[in-house]
Every structure is written in structure tokens, then in C-alpha cells.
Amino acid sequence: MFDSLSDRFESIFSRMRGKGRLGEKEVDEIAREIRLALLEADVNFKVVKSFIGRIKEQAAGADLSKSLSPAQQVIKIVHQELVTTLGGTTGKLAMNPKPPTVVMLVGLQGSGKTTACGKLARLLKSQGLQPLLVAADLQRPAAVTQLQVLGEQIGVPVYSEPTDPVSVARNARNEAARLGKNVIVLDTAGRLQIDEALMDELRRMRETVQPDNVLLVVDAMTGQEAVSVAEAFSETVGIDGVVLTKLDGDARGGAALSVKEVTGKPILFAGIGEKLVDFEAFHPDRMAGRILGMGDVLTLIEKAEESFDQEQAVKAAGKLRSGSFGLDDFLEQMQQVKKMGPLQNIIGMLPGLPKELKNTQIDDKELGRVEAIIRSMTPAERNDITIINGSRRLRIAQGSGTTTQDVNALLKQFKMVQGMMKQMSGGGGKRPRFPGLPGMPGM
Numbered sequence: 001m002f003d004s005l006s007d008r009f010e011s012i013f014s015r016m017r018g019k020g021r022l023g024e025k026e027v028d029e030i031a032r033e034i035r036l037a038l039l040e041a042d043v044n045f046k047v048v049k050s051f052i053g054r055i056k057e058q059a060a061g062a063d064l065s066k067s068l069s070p071a072q073q074v075i076k077i078v079h080q081e082l083v084t085t086l087g088g089t090t091g092k093l094a095m096n097p098k099p100p101t102v103v104m105l106v107g108l109q110g111s112g113k114t115t116a117c118g119k120l121a122r123l124l125k126s127q128g129l130q131p132l133l134v135a136a137d138l139q140r141p142a143a144v145t146q147l148q149v150l151g152e153q154i155g156v157p158v159y160s161e162p163t164d165p166v167s168v169a170r171n172a173r174n175e176a177a178r179l180g181k182n183v184i185v186l187d188t189a190g191r192l193q194i195d196e197a198l199m200d201e202l203r204r205m206r207e208t209v210q211p212d213n214v215l216l217v218v219d220a221m222t223g224q225e226a227v228s229v230a231e232a233f234s235e236t237v238g239i240d241g242v243v244l245t246k247l248d249g250d251a252r253g254g255a256a257l258s259v260k261e262v263t264g265k266p267i268l269f270a271g272i273g274e275k276l277v278d279f280e281a282f283h284p285d286r287m288a289g290r291i292l293g294m295g296d297v298l299t300l301i302e303k304a305e306e307s308f309d310q311e312q313a314v315k316a317a318g319k320l321r322s323g324s325f326g327l328d329d330f331l332e333q334m335q336q337v338k339k340m341g342p343l344q345n346i347i348g349m350l351p352g353l354p355k356e357l358k359n360t361q362i363d364d365k366e367l368g369r370v371e372a373i374i375r376s377m378t379p380a381e382r383n384d385i386t387i388i389n390g391s392r393r394l395r396i397a398q399g400s401g402t403t404t405q406d407v408n409a410l411l412k413q414f415k416m417v418q419g420m421m422k423q424m425s426g427g428g429g430k431r432p433r434f435p436g437l438p439g440m441p442g443m
């Protein structure tokens, strides 16, 4: 996420380290470099200008007698200003005191609206709310089915009718009342270019449904182009907040860093992958931390809490202690980690990891291969890998579409993990950690 911007900041800061004092000349130099870095990240030039102005002002006024080094002070100032530029505090959906709360998603074609509807409904459901998905995109024939598929995956009903978007949206309230749902998530049709007809339809939907939140879905990959889209929607339809999607790609950061300042509307949620779990509340402070390479431990912990099944974890811990942790348990744990999203994202949230490690390409396919190998083993083999002889290896390799070398490598890794686990859980009373993963660096 925002890798090149992170790299630029890192190199600016590392050159600053060891400097005793930052005079006007040094501050100017740093400001110039940060300015270039932001412009290269496709941040809107007005946003860059005010950002740099604030950095310079504060750096000049920084109290150099403080315990922080000049470099640390600048990092702190830049971090604070990034947080401000990203929206300051974490935004929230407006909840209607008289349910249902209505959330309407709008945006250009392909920005990720339908996916975001599914992801948002999943998130709200995990928070104990009862969402109803509503398909008001009647432009594309497959749009309703797409939402139905998502709804089925998360166990959330989908309402639609083959009339017109405005009627669908209006009748959705009755359906929510009938089903006892307290949040309506409304998917709308996208367009390639902003056109009058679409805006008019959205305006009428808005008037009819009176949503509590109109969220604009913006593709982070479109850079500051996203900003003009946001301005247009903001002026004609009116928006309350932004959902930034596709942050898992090689977005440079321009959209994220420009949208709040230009539209005045906060980014509420971030899409960070194609899967339904790849969605999170947008926290400006954590995002700033990630951009500056400080990691994002809070999000990591939340993800773990959300994804790990507590009971399973306790069971696995017990098995580790008793030494009966088998390949089946290994597979179970691996699937839990997989639920947290792409490994690359997880690694990116760890603070203080050397850059080379963060940049190692971790292949999620590797996990699939490991899974296939374990699934091709008999229960007896999973329980006791020492019985896996040459002919069993060959059978397992053929059954999983891999090679005997792959099978050997996995068995070797698993033995290592078992050894490590024994050591870790051997020490008195400490909570055992989760097993390491095959394919992870350092294993």
C-alpha cells in the first residue's frame, strides 16, 4: 500500500538522521523533497501546497531543546499532518435513531460499489446489526445476481424487483420492516462518465429514500482523477463520506490524501482486496503510520480477533503443549490466518520489519499448495508423519498435483514448526503463539 510514497519518506528521514540541528536551509530542503514525493504520489497540488506550508511552519517553530532529535521531531510533525490530511479522526456511519438506517453507495462504473455493498453488509453483520442488501442497479443485467451471490456468501438477504431503481429503493424500506432488518445497504448503477441522466436518477433516489449516508465509492488506483469525480458527485448528488477501494493494488496515495481536503468529506471505509473480509474502517492515524513505515499493529490485532476462532485457538494451544499438534491442526490454523486476508497485507502491517522482508513477494498460492498436499494425506499420515515413506510421498504428490519435492519440503517445514512450538510452549505458563506459516520468510 502506497509503497513508493513510503520509500520516499523513508529515504528522506534516513538522510536526516544524525543531523544535529535543522536550520532553515535543512527544513527547506526537506520540505522540497516531501513536496516532490507527494506530487509523484499524484496528490492534488492544492493539497500538497497547504501540507508543505503547515510542515514548514511547524518545523520552524519546533522546540529543538526537546528530548526528540530533530529528525524525530520532523517525523512527528509529518505524521500529524498526514493524519490531518487523511481526515483527522475516524469517521462513522450516521445511524438513524429510528431504524432502518439507510446507506446508499454511488460511484463510477467499476469503482467497486457492489463489492463494497457486500463487504459493508458483512462488517455491519459482524457488529451485530441486521443488514438488508438492496439491488437498485437495473442497468447491468448481471448486477442483481452479483449482489445475490455476495448476499448468499454472508447470509444477508437481497431485495430487488424488476421495476425501476427509484421504486426498488422506495420499496426496500417495507421489505426491511417485513424482515426486521435495521440497516439497508443500497447498491446503485455506475456509469463510465459522469452524465446527467445518472445524476438525475441518483438525485431522485436520494429524495425518495432519504438515506442517512450517501457514500461515494472511489477507486484508489485512479489517483487525483478520483478527486474531480468526488467533487462532481459532491456537488450534484451530495455525499456524506467516501469508500476508498483497491488500496491493495499499487495505488500511489493521491486519492487517499486528496479526497478529504478537496471535498470536505471523510473516508469512512477502505477496500483492501477482492475478498469480502478485505474491508476495514478507515483510520487516518493508522494509515499515516503505515505510510511512514511505522506499521499498523492495531489493525493487525483487530483482524486477528475478528478472524481467529477463540475456541480453536485454545484447543490448538493445548495440543501444542501436549505435543499432539498434528498436520490437521496445522491446516486449521493456516485457514484461520488465511481469513485475515492476503499475507502481503498482513506483513505490511508489522512495524519495524526490515524493508527487504516487507518487499518479499509472498505467494498466497503457496498456501493453496500446502493445503492440497495435507488434504491428500490419510488421517493416519496426518497424525504421524513419520509413517510417510517413499511410496506414500509419491501418492500424496500425485493426489495433490504437486511433486515429491514439494511434499518433502512441507514435511520438513512442519517438523521445524513442531520443534519450534515445543520450545516455545516448553517455557512455563506463557501463552503459546500461533504456528508459523510455510512460505513465510524466516521459516
Ligand SMILES: Nc1nc2c(ncn2[C@@H]2O[C@H](COP(=O)(O)OP(=O)(O)OP(=O)(O)O)[C@@H](O)[C@H]2O)c(=O)[nH]1
Pocket (backbone or CB within 6 Å): 107, 108, 109, 110, 111, 112, 113, 114, 115, 116, 137, 140, 143, 188, 189, 190, 191, 245, 246, 247, 248, 249, 270, 271, 272, 273, 274, 278
Ligand atoms: N483488488 C481489489 N479489487 C476490488 C476491490 N473492490 C472491488 N474490486 C474489484 O473491482 C471489480 C469491480 O467491482 P464491482 O464491485 O463490480 O464494481 P461496481 O462499481 O459495482 O461496478 P458497476 O456496477 O459495473 O458500476 C471487481 O472485479 C472487484 O472484484 C478491492 O478493494 N481490491
Ligand SMILES: [Mg+2]
Pocket (backbone or CB within 6 Å): 113, 114, 115, 137, 143, 187, 188, 190
Ligand atoms: Mg455494481
